[in-house]
Amino acid sequence: xxGVAQSPRYKIIEKRQSVAFWCNPISGHATLYWYQQIxxxxxxxxxxxxxxxxxxxxxxxxxxxxxxxxxxVDSTLKIQPAKLEDSAVYLCASSxxxxxxxxQFFGPGTRLTVL
Amino acid sequence: DAxxxxxxxMESNEEEPVHLPCNHSTISGTDYIHWYRQLPSQGPEYVxxxxxxxxxxxxxxxxxxxxxxxxxxxxxxxTLRDAAxxxxxxxxxxxxxxxxxxxxTRLMVKP
Numbered sequence: 001x002x003g004v005a006q007s008p009r010y011k012i013i014e015k016r017q018s019v020a021f022w023c024n025p026i027s028g029h030a031t032l033y034w035y036q037q038i039x040x041x042x043x044x045x046x047x048x049x050x051x052x053x054x055x056x057x058x059x060x061x062x063x064x065x066x067x068x069x070x071x072x073v074d075s076t077l078k079i080q081p082a083k084l085e086d087s088a089v090y091l092c093a094s095s096x097x098x099x100x101x102x103x104q105f106f107g108p109g110t111r112l113t114v115l
Numbered sequence: 116d117a118x119x120x121x122x123x124x125m126e127s128n129e130e131e132p133v134h135l136p137c138n139h140s141t142i143s144g145t146d147y148i149h150w151y152r153q154l155p156s157q158g159p160e161y162v163x164x165x166x167x168x169x170x171x172x173x174x175x176x177x178x179x180x181x182x183x184x185x186x187x188x189x190x191x192x193x194t195l196r197d198a199a200x201x202x203x204x205x206x207x208x209x210x211x212x213x214x215x216x217x218x219x220t221r222l223m224v225k226p
Contacts, residue, residue, distance in 0.1 A: 004158075033213070042202060042216030043159065056213060091158050093214075103149075104214060106158030 002026065004107035006092050012113045018080040021110045025073070025094030031055075033104065034067055034077050035091040043091055049075065050098060082114045119203045124221040127193045135188040135220055137203030142183050146205040149214070150177065150188045154199045159216075162188065162201070198224045 005024040013019050025032050030051050035043035046065065048055040052072040060067065064083070069075040079086055089109040095102050120138040127133040139148065150162040163170055163177045165186070170177040176189040190197055202219040 035214075042200075042219055043214070044216070045213050048213055093158070099208060103161035103164070104159075106160065109158050 004092055004094055004105050006090075006107035006110055008110055009108065010111050010113075012115065013082055014115050015084055016081040018078065019082055019112060020076055020078045021090050021092075021112075023075045023077070023092030023107060025075070025092070026105055029094035029096055029105070030072070031095045031098050032069055032075050033093040033095075034075070035093065035106075037089045037091055037109070039088070046077070055098070079112075082112075084114050087112055087114045119205060119217055121201075121203050121217065121220045123218065124223065126223045126225060127190075129195060129224055129226050130192050133190040133193045133197070133222065133224075135190075135201050135203075135222065136185065137187070138185045139203070139205055140184045142205055143207065145208045147208060148177065148179060148183075148186050149204045149206050150175070151202045151204065151214070151216075152197075152199040153202070153219070154196075159202065164206075193222075193224045195224050195226060198222055 007022050032049045034046045036046050037043040046060045047057040047067045049069045052069050067077045089111050091106055091109045093104040093106045095104045147164050147166050149164040151159040152162050153159045163172050163175050165177045165179050178187045200219040200221050202216050204214050
């Protein structure tokens with residue numbers, strides 16, 4: 001079974017530039033998550049989708065971050081414009097459902113460096 | 116989500132058992148106890164989860180206290196590949212399955 005795919009794996013940009021990350025979840029997984037992991041910290045949930053609808057985006061900085069999952073499969077996370085503090089690893093995860101007993105599968109992440 | 120408390124770091128010798136503790140004194144009746152680990156430069160991976168009873172799988176065992184206010188992840192024979200950050204997380208069955216990560220325990224395994 002193929003895992004969660006993310007691209008690119010690494011990205012270096014200058015502050016005030018824009019960047020986009022792509023995620024392809026495991027086939028059949030209805031729930032998709034984006035997490036931000038700053039160096040030395042645990043991942044922090046940014047947004048959760050159920051199919052193509054947003055379940056929770058309370059921690060997404062909506063003035064600069066946006067995410068979509070138009071057809072309920074792939075998802076894109078965008079930052080525009082980027083700030084230095086956005087340097088982090090952006091992790092995508094998916095799960096079969098939203099039940100509390102269901103595991104999440106994580107992708108390898110995209111490491112973003114903002115100069 | 117209810118909070119968990121874990122030691123910042125632990126050391127173990129290779130091929131010895133490791134007991135990773137987690138305190139969750141404010142756990143509610145609908146909270147599942149999940150453990151994930153994160154190897155260097157990788158995304159987190161699921162290890163094990165439980166609700167009330169002790170659980171075993173091919174990776175580890177989870178021992179849950181009778182009052183559910185603490186739990187212990189048990190690696191029966193640590194290998195060098197088990198060196199990772201281990202996260203203990205409470206997930207409310209009624210709250211959309213989101214994971215709230217704390218700082219975790221960094222496990223170092225010595226050969």
